[in-house]
Structure formats: structure tokens, C-alpha cells
Amino acid sequence: MNVKIWMTPIAAVLVVALAAVQAQSQEFKPSKQIETVVHTGPGGGSDLFARAIAELLQKEKLINQRMQVVNKPGGGPAVAMSYLAEKKGETHTIGFFTGVWVTNPLTTTEATVTMKDLTPIVRLVLEPAVVAVKADSPYKTMKDFIEAAKKSPGQLRQSGGSVTSRDNLMRLLIQKATGTQWTFISFPSGGERLSNLLGGHVQMMVIEPQEAGEQIRAGNLRVIASLTEKRLASLPNVPTIKEQGIDVPVIPQARGVVAPPATSREEVQYWEGVFDRFAKTATWKQYVEQNQFEDGYLKGPALTKFFDELTVQMREVLKEAGAKVVR
Amino acid sequence: MGKYKADIVAAVCLALFGVYVISVASRLDYVSEVGPGPGFFPLWLGIGLVVFGAGLIAASFSRSPSGENATSWATAGRSLTGWLGLMVAVALLGKLGFALAFVLLTVFFVAALDRRPIFLALGIGVGLAVAFQLIFVVALDVSLPTGWFGF
Amino acid sequence: MDALHNLLLGFSIALAPINLFWCLIGVILGTMVGVLPGLGPAATIAMLLPLTLKMDHTTAIIALAGIFYGARYGGSTTSILLNIPGESSSVVTCLDGYQMARQGRAGAALGISAIASFVAGTVGVLGLMLIAPPLARFALRFAPPEYFALMVLGLTMVVFLAGESMIKALLAMFVGLWIATIGADLFTAESRFTFGQAKLLGGVDFIAATVGVFAIGEVMVNLEAQGGAEVFKLGKGLRNLLPTWQDLKDCRFAFLNGSLVGFFVGALPGAGATVASFMSYGIEKAFSRHPEKFGTGVIEGVAAPEGANNADAGGALVPLLTLGIPGGNTTAILLGGLILWGYKPGPLLIQEHPELFWGLVASMYVGNVLLLVLNLPLVPLFAQILRLPYYVLYPLIVGISIVGVYSVNNSLFDVWLMGIFGLLGYLMRKLDFPAAALILGMVLGDSLERALRQSLMMSQGDISILVTRPISATLLAISAGVLLLPLARKVRSWRVEAIERES
Numbered sequence: 001m002n003v004k005i006w007m008t009p010i011a012a013v014l015v016v017a018l019a020a021v022q023a024q025s026q027e028f029k030p031s032k033q034i035e036t037v038v039h040t041g042p043g044g045g046s047d048l049f050a051r052a053i054a055e056l057l058q059k060e061k062l063i064n065q066r067m068q069v070v071n072k073p074g075g076g077p078a079v080a081m082s083y084l085a086e087k088k089g090e091t092h093t094i095g096f097f098t099g100v101w102v103t104n105p106l107t108t109t110e111a112t113v114t115m116k117d118l119t120p121i122v123r124l125v126l127e128p129a130v131v132a133v134k135a136d137s138p139y140k141t142m143k144d145f146i147e148a149a150k151k152s153p154g155q156l157r158q159s160g161g162s163v164t165s166r167d168n169l170m171r172l173l174i175q176k177a178t179g180t181q182w183t184f185i186s187f188p189s190g191g192e193r194l195s196n197l198l199g200g201h202v203q204m205m206v207i208e209p210q211e212a213g214e215q216i217r218a219g220n221l222r223v224i225a226s227l228t229e230k231r232l233a234s235l236p237n238v239p240t241i242k243e244q245g246i247d248v249p250v251i252p253q254a255r256g257v258v259a260p261p262a263t264s265r266e267e268v269q270y271w272e273g274v275f276d277r278f279a280k281t282a283t284w285k286q287y288v289e290q291n292q293f294e295d296g297y298l299k300g301p302a303l304t305k306f307f308d309e310l311t312v313q314m315r316e317v318l319k320e321a322g323a324k325v326v327r
Numbered sequence: 328m329g330k331y332k333a334d335i336v337a338a339v340c341l342a343l344f345g346v347y348v349i350s351v352a353s354r355l356d357y358v359s360e361v362g363p364g365p366g367f368f369p370l371w372l373g374i375g376l377v378v379f380g381a382g383l384i385a386a387s388f389s390r391s392p393s394g395e396n397a398t399s400w401a402t403a404g405r406s407l408t409g410w411l412g413l414m415v416a417v418a419l420l421g422k423l424g425f426a427l428a429f430v431l432l433t434v435f436f437v438a439a440l441d442r443r444p445i446f447l448a449l450g451i452g453v454g455l456a457v458a459f460q461l462i463f464v465v466a467l468d469v470s471l472p473t474g475w476f477g478f
Numbered sequence: 479m480d481a482l483h484n485l486l487l488g489f490s491i492a493l494a495p496i497n498l499f500w501c502l503i504g505v506i507l508g509t510m511v512g513v514l515p516g517l518g519p520a521a522t523i524a525m526l527l528p529l530t531l532k533m534d535h536t537t538a539i540i541a542l543a544g545i546f547y548g549a550r551y552g553g554s555t556t557s558i559l560l561n562i563p564g565e566s567s568s569v570v571t572c573l574d575g576y577q578m579a580r581q582g583r584a585g586a587a588l589g590i591s592a593i594a595s596f597v598a599g600t601v602g603v604l605g606l607m608l609i610a611p612p613l614a615r616f617a618l619r620f621a622p623p624e625y626f627a628l629m630v631l632g633l634t635m636v637v638f639l640a641g642e643s644m645i646k647a648l649l650a651m652f653v654g655l656w657i658a659t660i661g662a663d664l665f666t667a668e669s670r671f672t673f674g675q676a677k678l679l680g681g682v683d684f685i686a687a688t689v690g691v692f693a694i695g696e697v698m699v700n701l702e703a704q705g706g707a708e709v710f711k712l713g714k715g716l717r718n719l720l721p722t723w724q725d726l727k728d729c730r731f732a733f734l735n736g737s738l739v740g741f742f743v744g745a746l747p748g749a750g751a752t753v754a755s756f757m758s759y760g761i762e763k764a765f766s767r768h769p770e771k772f773g774t775g776v777i778e779g780v781a782a783p784e785g786a787n788n789a790d791a792g793g794a795l796v797p798l799l800t801l802g803i804p805g806g807n808t809t810a811i812l813l814g815g816l817i818l819w820g821y822k823p824g825p826l827l828i829q830e831h832p833e834l835f836w837g838l839v840a841s842m843y844v845g846n847v848l849l850l851v852l853n854l855p856l857v858p859l860f861a862q863i864l865r866l867p868y869y870v871l872y873p874l875i876v877g878i879s880i881v882g883v884y885s886v887n888n889s890l891f892d893v894w895l896m897g898i899f900g901l902l903g904y905l906m907r908k909l910d911f912p913a914a915a916l917i918l919g920m921v922l923g924d925s926l927e928r929a930l931r932q933s934l935m936m937s938q939g940d941i942s943i944l945v946t947r948p949i950s951a952t953l954l955a956i957s958a959g960v961l962l963l964p965l966a967r968k969v970r971s972w973r974v975e976a977i978e979r980e981s
Contacts, residue, residue, distance in 0.1 A: 042524040043810030052818060055528045069524070070888055075662050075669075075679020082676050108662065110669055110676045157936060162664055185622070185935045186665050188928070191747045191803040191810070198801070199618035201936065214802050214824025290820075324668070334646075337909050341649055348656060355668060362934035365663040365670055368927045372659070375652045383645045402702035406904060409701045413694070413876065414897050421890055425880070433873040440701065441869055451870050455877055463881055470888060471881060 028266040030092055033066040037095040039080035041073045045190075049255055050096045052287065053124070060281050062274050065092075076104040076162075078111035085113040087260040091267055094121065095260075099166065099253045102307060103314045107164055109326050115311070119263040120303045122275045123256035125288060126296035128232060129166065131225040131241075132212050133204045134197060142225040142244045145204060149180040156182040157202040159193040166251050167206040169317050170227055173248040174241070176320065197221070208253075209234055209292040227251075234292050249313065254296060254306070272299050331387045333400075338383035345376025409440055425471040426456040481607060488836030492844050497537050501841050504541035505849050508548020515556055515564045515693075516685055516882030519549040520807040527815050535819045536834050540841040542815060546808055547599060547791035547842065550751070551849045554591040554784050559584060559863055560875050562693040562882070566684050567751035567787035569917055570759045572692050573639075574772065574779030581775050584861040589721040590777055591784040592853040594733055598785030599846040601737035602744070602792020606799075607839050611828075614800040617745050622932035623944050625748065627953035629926040632753050632918070634960040635760030639914045641773060644964065647915040650906065654919020657682050658927070665931060677891045686883045687920060690896040691913050693879045695903020697872050720857060721777065729781040735761050736785020743786075744793020747805040751790040752921050755783035764960070773912075792842070799835055801825055 036054060038046040047069060054067035072080040077100050087093045095118070105111040131142060139145040149156050160167030168184050175181055185202060187193045190211060196202050198220055209232060215221040225241045226232050227250055241248060257271065278284055279297045288295050298306055318325050348369055355366030416432035423431075433452030438445045464471055491497060511522045523542050530538035553565030558575035571591065578587040605613070620628075633651065640647035660671045661681035672678040721729075736758045743754035762782035763772045772779050797803040802823035804810035816823045821831065828835045866874070883896045906913050937943035945951045 041807055042518075042520040043804070043807045043814060047524065048811070048814040048818075051524060051527060051814075055531065055818075058528075071521070072887060072889075073680055074887075075676060078676045078679045108669060108679070110672060110674060110679055112676065154938060163666055183935055183938070185932050186928075187932070188664055189748060189804075189810075191797070191805060195618055195747050195797070195801070195803050196621060199621060201621035214822045214826065217822070218825035220825060323666075333909055337911070338649075341653070344653075351671065355670065356666070359666055362665075362931050362939060365666050365668045367931075369656065369659050369670060372652055372656050376649065376656075379645055379649050379652065383643075383649065386643075386645060400908075403908070406698040406701045410694075410698055410897070410901055410904070413900070414894075417880070417890070417893050417897050420880070420893065425884075429873075429877055429880070432876065436873055436876075437869045443869060447869075451873060455870075455873055459877055459881060463885070470885075472884060472890060 028270040030065040032092055033068045035093040036067045036069045037072055037080050037084055039077040041071050046096050046098060056283050060283055062278055077101045081113040084260045085117055089262045093260055095258050097258050098255050102310050103164055106315055106318055106325050106327050107323050115307045117261050119259040121257040121259055121271045123254050123296050123298040123303055125255050125293035127208055127253040127293055128228045129206050130209050130223045132207050132221045132223050135220055135222045139224055146178050146180055149182045153181045154183055158184050159187050159196045159202040159205045160184060162186055164323055166253055169251055170206055174246055177246050177248050334387040335384055338380045342377050342380030345373045345380055348373030420472040424473045429456050484836045488840030491833055491837035492840035497540050500537050500541040501544050501845050502848055504544020505548035505845050508545035509552035512549035512552025512564055513555045515562050515689055516885040519545050520811055523811045536837045539838050542812060543838055544845050548849060550788045550791055551595050551853055555860055558587045561696045562879060563688050567755050569688050570755045570783040571780055573914055574776050577775030584864055585857050586721045586725055587780050588857040590725060590781050592850055594736055594781040594785035595788040596846050596850040597733045598737040598740055598789040602741045602789035603839060603842040605741045606792045606795055610796045610800050613745050614796050620746055622929045623947050623950040626929035626933050627950035629922050629929055631953050631957045632757055632922050634957045635756050636915050636918055637960060637964055638760040638763040639912050641912050646911045650911045650915035651919040654916040655923040657920050658923025683892045685886050686892040686895040687899045688917055689879045689883050690899025691903035693875055694900025695907055697875055698904040699907050725777050729778050732762050732778040732781035733785055736782045737789045740786035740789030741793040744790035745796040747797050747803055750806055751787040754786040754790045756918055758782040758786035
């Protein structure tokens with residue numbers, strides 16, 4: 001038997017086996033562009049957020065591949081979520097979630113993909129909200145507004161998003177806690193909500209401080225309460241809703257990153273690493289401050305717990321809101 | 328068939344569609360706690376479809392049933408075949424990718440439907456597919472459906 | 479005059495070489511994006527935002543705005559040549575523009591489109607410059623009842639799209655309104671007519687539907703004749719390569735109409751360029767001396783809507799720059815850009831950063847001139863596309879349609895929808911149902927229903943809110959008048975017929 005003939009193929013097999021083992025224990029490193037899924041069209045909140053984060057990550061050289069934003073609007077987050085679910089097991093795809101990714105499947109039968117199906121990566125920010133009224137309105141505090149609402153139930157109006165949006169859920173919680181009632185009018189775009197408030201057609205709205213900022217500076221709007229646990233740094237003179245005696249849970253609007261189902265541990269670790277380093281940069285802190293966000297960095301099991309707790313809380317609130325809860 | 332017979336068929340279809348819309352709309356809430364509900368608008372649309380469909384039927388009857396300005400359906404066969412070809416190509420977009428599906432569709436249109444030489448069809452198909460690839464994918468960074476072959 | 483002084487400041491900025499250069503890049507890019515169906519200025523601007531971080535901010539907004547209003551110039555090209563709406567606001571241009579192309583007057587159509595766009599675009603900038611703040615304050619008075627009345631007025635334009643059978647137009651419009659209800663209800667989050675498909679929760683994609691009905695439907699109609707009917711008469715001589723002086727004269731009213739309607743409708747947040755283009759088409763037809771010719775290739779039918787969608791760009795910048803409120807998708811991205819660059823768009827923006835506002839305004843004048851100079855010579859070039867043999871042209875049309883529709887959401891489902899709407903468009907053509915009425919219903923259905931429900935929420939169910947408010951009452955009265963017009967004409971013609979029969 002000529003052993004030498006067998007040497008080459010055996011060597012080849014060994015080399016291949018070694019390489020395979022090597023590759024297995026190697027970290028994940030992106031080798032092509034990253035598909036970044038958002039549930040809004042171009043110009044929407046999530047779209048701009050994702051683009052900004054992508055830009056900052058590249059500025060800090062934390063990522064070596066291009067992050068290509070892919071817009072998948074439709075049915076709130078439903079289309080985007082089912083798109084991500086279809087990418088099960090694939091790499092190089094992430095999605096930017098917001099609170100509505102948790103609430104939408106609870107009320108919509110066709111939205112069969114829930115947060116439990118997707119792989120959580122990181123939560124980045126919490127967006128606070130404030131209660132704003134027109135500057136020349138008679139309401140100087142939240143109490144004024146509540147009293148006026150008590151005097152004429154159903155007459156006062158609030159502009160906001162859909163009935164399952166945070167705006168309306170906060171309204172329902174406050175109504176319950178204070179025994180009042182006022183009307184909610186849905187407007188699909190933030191621009192219209194604001195213009196209706198400025199035009200005096202509605203009396204109040206729940207708005208992000210960043211959006212309200214300029215109107216406050218120009219003297220058009222007044223903020224009468226902040227819907228947060230602690231006072232906002234940018235509005236130190238505005239009392240929180242709890243300080244004003246209205247005890248309601250604060251519904252956070254979270255923004256962060258998820259990945260398709262069955263994403264490998266290596267890939268999750270890669271992303272966690274990227275965002276870990278990102279959260280420590282000055283650029284990040286500046287971005288958070290500029291947009292008046294709350295740094296809500298969270299990952300791993302704590303993040304999963306957050307989603308679970310939020311789902312339970314939302315289910316409760318939605319039921320009280322009279323929305324049809326299907327899950 | 329004569330023009331007005333075709334109108335009547337269309338009107339009946341639309342009226343029946345209206346009935347369907349009404350039936351679905353009536354299962355939705357007509358009034359919600361904040362005003363008209365999701366069923367309000369579609370219900371009235373369905374009613375409108377039925378009413379105007381009936382109106383069209385009546386209007387068609389009151390005209391002469393002759394074949395003047397007859398809609399010719401004889402040649403519709405070609406169009407519908409072409410349409411079927413398009414739908415097949417769309418179905419193949421996901422599997423074969425845009426370039427191949429498009430070439431196949433062009434060959435179908437030009438060679439099969441139009442009875443032109445197959446080389447001409449292939450030439451046009453490939454030429455256009457390459458042009459699309461260059462303009463959209465390369466220059467404009469728009470993604471086209473890709474199939475098994477990666478393009 | 480203060481405005482004049484500021485304008486001179488603006489021009490000194492706009493004419494700086496670097497700003498001129500980026501203005502040119504912006505408008506060229508915008509035109510290209512507008513020509514191609516599906517790929518919209520919104521997505522393009524969003525993609526280019528990162529690049530702008532390295533530029534001077536005024537330069538950046540000049541470039542991005544150039545893409546925004548440049549796209550309105552390009553949108554008419556495929557509409558006229560291939561019956562493919564390049565932008566949703568160019569749907570109406572297909573009606574007469576494509577017919578003009580079939581009669582060998584593609585050049586005239588493209589040319590008048592460029593000229594109308596220039597005139598209206600310039601008027602829009604003038605308006606932005608002179609009356610932006612008071613206009614914005616006036617626009618704030620528009621609450622849901624006013625929007626409802628505006629949408630009703632828009633729907634009455636169906637009267638002008640009718641052609642022979644009013645009933646058929648109404649039926650088409652109702653089907654369009656129904657299509658608009660597909661999806662998740664905004665107010666209650668209940669899903670309607672989605673047939674269990676998650677992909678329909680956002681409704682039917684507008685581009686998929688319009689490209690399907692117009693482009694695919696048209697190809698199918700032309701497929702009927704083997705050997706390709708003489709679809710395009712090829713005009714000879716210069717007369718058909720560009721609009722003639724007579725054409726320009728005929729369009730005087732259209733220029734005015736498009737400019738005013740486009741600018742005012744554009745200033746209302748939420749009302750889009752598509753609504754503006756339908757309205758100006760309707761108004762043009764209403765005041766025309768030969769309304770029955772509309773739809774067969776009347777040049778004013780191209781000039782009015784094309785002017786409207788350009789003036790709309792100027793109008794849409796009014797709420798953005800004076801109040802920081804975006805009126806639509808594209809202005810929302812521009813807003814995002816402003817925020818990204820560190821500005822705080824709001825009522826104080828113009829005062830605190832006059833160089834931004836006036837630099838932009840001045841550059842828009844320049845941009846419109848650049849676009850006219852760019853587009854006019856290209857007209858004969860583009861018109862040559864029609865010389866391609868139809869067996870090259872049809873695959874080209876189908877290919878562009880597929881790519882365009884797919885590129886909107888990267889969705890194969892949308893391409894399917896396009897195919898289905900193609901069949902619908904074909905059947906409608908065969909049975910003489912006006913496709914434009916369907917599209918009108920689709921465009922306005924959403925806004926109409928929403929505005930009605932919002933109004934009733936505001937008034938706690940009291941429907942009189944729609945007629946007690948001055949603006950909405952006026953608009954509704956005009957709508958009623960518009961509806962009664964053909965009825966009056968019909969009654970008169972019946973009476974004439976009856977008299978004739980008796981004698």
C-alpha cells in the first residue's frame with residue numbers, strides 16, 4: 001500500500017476541517033451591507049432615527065459596512081415585522097423598533113409576528129412626552145385643564161395619533177385617574193396635529209419635547225406637564241404629571257434595534273459590542289441631548305424582560321381603552 | 328357583444344360588488360364611540376355602487392340595443408394572453424430575479440405574441456435587461472428582485 | 479422694501495459658485511428621479527442626507543430643495559411619452575399628455591410642461607417670498623371640516639373627468655374610494671377589506687395602482703392589434719418638437735390656474751400635489767371654451783396640472799419654513815435634514831437664519847431657470863424615444879413599470895398589485911369607464927373619510943359643523959355649484975330634445 005497517495009487527500013481534509021472549526025469559533029463580522037428595516041416611509045420618525053444612528057455609527061468608525069435603510073411601511077409595524085420574520089436565520093439584517101411594535105400585534109389579527117419572535121439586540125432611547133397647550137390658552141397647569149374638562153365633559157379636544165398610540169393611552173389613563181373626559185381626534189401626521197393645536201381647533205396635545213421646542217421658544221406653545229418620572233432637563237420649570245397629583249404610570253416610547261428570529265449568538269454579540277462602544281461616545285451623548293431623549297440603553301435579558309413587562313402593561317391599558325385585544 | 332350589453336354585464340358586476348361591500352361593512356361598527364365608525368364609509372360606498380349600478384343598467388336598456396360602437400372582444404384574447412404572460416413573469420421574479428424573468432417576458436411578447444424572430448426578441452430582452460441593471464442597480468443604487476442566481 | 483433687500487442678500491448667496499454648482503446638481507438629480515416612476519424625491523433626499531453633513535448648510539438645503547422641486551419637472555416625461563405616471567402628481571398629465579404624444583405632438587406636450595412648470599414654479603417662489611407668514615397663518619385656520627370640504631370639491635372634479643357617461647365616472651370613482659378604504663382604519667385600528675393579508679394593512683400602494691392602470695392597461699390595449707397599430711403618429715418638422723406661439727397663448731389661463739391652485743393647496747399640510755393637479759385640471763376644463771375636447775390631447779390639459787404640481791413645491795415649503803411643520807413626506811425629510819444640521823425649524827427660523835431662507839428662495843428662482851434651460855433642449859431628444867419600434871417600446875414600458883413599482887417598497891407584492899390593476903385598467907378601457915375617476919377616488923378617499931370623521935369627532939356628532947364654519951361652507955357651496963353644472967346642461971339638452979321630438 002502506497003501511503004503517500006493518501007497523504008494529500010488526508011491533508012486536504014484536515015485543512016478543511018481545521019478551517020471549519022476556526023470559522024465556527026470566529027466572531028461575526030459583517031461582510032456586505034446591512035439591511036436596516038424601518039416601519040415608516042422616508043421622512044418618518046423611525047426612518048430619520050435609523051439614518052441618524054447609521055450616520056453616527058459610521059462617523060465613529062464603529063461599523064465598516066454600509067447600513068442601507070429599507071422602508072417597509074404598512075399597517076403600523078406589521079409589514080416591517082413580518083418582513084424581518086421572513087429573514088429568519090439570515091444575517092446582515094436588523095430592524096429599528098418603537099413601542100408600537102409591541103402594541104400593534106395586540107390589537108391587529110393580521111399582525112402575526114410579535115416581539116417574542118424577533119431577537120432583541122438593544123434598546124437605545126426612551127422618548128419622553130409632554131402635555132402642551134396653546135400659549136394664549138387659559139390653562140397654566142394640568143390642574144386647570146382637568147378642571148375645565150370636568151366642567152364641560154367631552155367638549156375639550158386633544159389631537160394625537162391612532163387610538164392605540166401613546167397619546168391616547170395616556171389620555172385614557174389620566175381620564176380614569178381624574179374622573180374626567182375629553183375628546184380625542186386622530187391625525188396621521190405630526191404636522192397636522194401641531195397645526196390643529198396652533199390653529200386653536202384642539203385644546204391640547206401630547207408631544208415630544210423636541211418637536212415642541214421651537215414653538216415654545218417662539219412663544220406659541222406652553223407645556224403644562226411632563227409625562228415622565230423626573231423633570232426634564234430642558235424644561236426644569238415644568239412639573240411632572242405625578243407632581244401635580246395625577247398618579248398614572250408613565251408609558252415609555254422606546255426605540256432600539258432587533259434582529260430576525262434565530263439570529264446567531266455571534267451576531268448578537270457583535271451588535272451588542274458595537275452599541276456598547278457607541279453608547280460610551282460623546283457623539284451619542286450629544287445626540288441624545290440634542291433630541292431631548294432619555295438615554296435608555298438596555299440589552300440582553302433585561303431587554304427581554306422590558307418587552308415582556310411592556311406587553312403586559314399595554315394589554316391592560318388597551319383593554320381599558322376599549323380596544324379589541326386579540327392576543 | 329354589443330356595447331350596451333357589455334355595459335349591462337359590467338353594471339351587474341359592480342352592483343353585486345356593491346352588495347359584497349355592504350355585507351362586509353355591516354359587520355364593522357357603523358358608529359364608534361367617537362363618531363362614525365369603520366363601517367360607516369364603506370357602507371355608503373356599497374350603497375352608492377348598487378344604486379349607480381342599477382342606474383347604469385337602466386340607462387343601457389333605454390338606449391338602442393344595436394351593435395353600434397360595439398366593443399370588440401375578439402382581439403381581447405391577445406391582450407389577455409399577454410397579461411397572463413406578465414403575471415407569470417411576476418411570479419418568477421422572486422425565483423429567477425429580475426433580469427432573467429424580464430428576458431423571458433420579452434421573448435414571450437416579441438417572439439410568441441408578435442411572431443418575430445427569436446433572436447430579435449432575445450436581443451431586445453437582454454439589451455434592455457442589461458440597461459436596467461446598469462441604470463438602476465449600478466448608477467442609482469435601487470435594488471431589483473434577485474433570484475437564485477444572485478442577479 | 480425689506481423683502482427686496484433680503485432678496486438681494488439671497489441672490490448674493492445663491493449665485494455664489496458653490497451654491498450654483500450644488501443647485502445644478504440638485505435639479506439635475508431631481509429631474510432624473512422624477513422621470514423614473516417609483517423612485518421618489520423623498521427616498522433620494524433621505525439617501526443623500528449623510529453626504530450633506532459635510533457641506534455648508536445653506537448649500538445643503540439648496541441642493542436638497544433642488545431635488546424636491548426638480549422632480550416635479552421630470553415627472554411629466556414618462557407620463558406624456560409612455561403613459562406611466564412618473565410621480566403621483568403627474569397622473570393627470572397622462573390624460574391629455576399621452577394623447578398628444580399619440581398624435582405626434584409629444585414635443586409640444588413636453589415643452590409646455592417645462593414652460594408651465596417654470597412659470598408656476600416661479601410664482602410659487604414669489605408667493606413663498608412675499609406672503610409665506612400670512613399664508614401660513616391662514617392655513618392654520620383649516621381644520622378637519624375645511625379639509626373635508628376641500629376634498630369634496632376635489633371629488634366634484636369627477637364631473638370634469640366624465641366623458642360621455644356620468645354614471646360610469648361615478649361608479650369608477652366609487653370603486654376608487656373603496657380601494658382607499660382597504661387597510662387598517664386610522665381611528666380604531668380595525669382592518670378593512672384586507673383579506674387576511676398583512677401586506678394590505680397599509681392600503682394599496684398608490685404607485686402600484688396608477689402604474690398598473692395607466693401603463694400596463696395601455697400596453698394591453700395596444701397588444702390587441704398584431705403588428706402594433708400605428709400607435710404613435712410621428713410628427714414632422716419643428717412644429718411638433720416644441721410648443722408653438724399659439725400653444726403658449728392658449729395656455730395663458732392654464733399657467734395662472736396651475737400656479738395659484740398649486741401654491742395654495744400646497745400650503746395646506748396634508749393636501750398633496752396630486753390633489754392640486756386634479757383640481758387645476760378640473761378648473762381648466764370648467765372654464766374652457768372646448769371642454770369636450772379634454773382627454774383627447776388638449777394642451778391646456780397638460781399645462782394646468784404640470785404647473786400646479788410645481789407651484790405646490792413652493793407652497794409646501796411655506797408651513798415648513800414659517801412654522802416648522804412638514805406638509806408631506808418629502809418636506810418631512812427636509813425637516814429632518816434641518817434638524818440634523820443643528821437648526822431648529824420653527825417660527826423663528828426665518829428671523830434667526832435669514833441667510834438660509836433667503837438664500838434658498840433666491841436659489842429656487844435660479845433653479846427654475848436652470849431647469850427650464852435643461853429641460854427644453856432635452857424635449858426633442860426625449861421625443862425620439864417614441865421612434866423606437868413598438869416591440870422594443872412595450873417591453874421597455876413593462877420593464878420600467880416593474881422596476882418603478884418594486885423600488886417604492888422593495889415589495890414583490892406591490893408588483894402583483896400592479897399586474898392586477900393592469901387588468902382592471904384594461905377592462906375599464908374596453909368598457910369605457912374613465913380610469914382617472916378611479917384614481918381620483920383613490921387619492922381623495924382616505925383624506926375625505928378621515929376629515930369627515932375628525933370633523934364629527936370635533937363637533938360631537940353634530941354634522942352642521944361642516945356648514946356653519948365660513949371656509950368650509952364656501953367650499954361646499956362651490957362644490958354644489960360644480961355638481962349642478964352638468965345637471966343644468968343635461969336638463970337643458972333634454973328639453974331641447976323633447977322640443978325637437980314634438981315638432
